[in-house]
Amino acid sequence: MQHCLCCHDKLLKHVVHAQVYWYCPTCRERMPQHSSKIETLLETLVQAEETAAAPKKEG
Numbered sequence: 213m214q215h216c217l218c219c220h221d222k223l224l225k226h227v228v229h230a231q232v233y234w235y236c237p238t239c240r241e242r243m244p245q246h247s248s249k250i251e252t253l254l255e256t257l258v259q260a261e262e263t264a265a266a267p268k269k270e271g
């Protein structure tokens with residue numbers, strides 16, 4: 213079961229033209245299928261933020 217990234221509500225599975233979509237009835241948004249690619253992208257962003265937030269070593 214997929215959950216909306218915005219409201220964490222359950223997503224409804226839609227198949228349109230052989231493409232799988234997830235529809236959030238709460239947001240009324242159709243979302244692309246969540247994949248490991250998105251999770252990897254989010255991890256990359258988090259790591260980038262952590263890197264940016266880390267104090268710089270000077271000297």
Ligand SMILES: [Zn+2]
Pocket residue numbers: 216217218219220221236237238239240
């Ligand atoms: Zn939602």
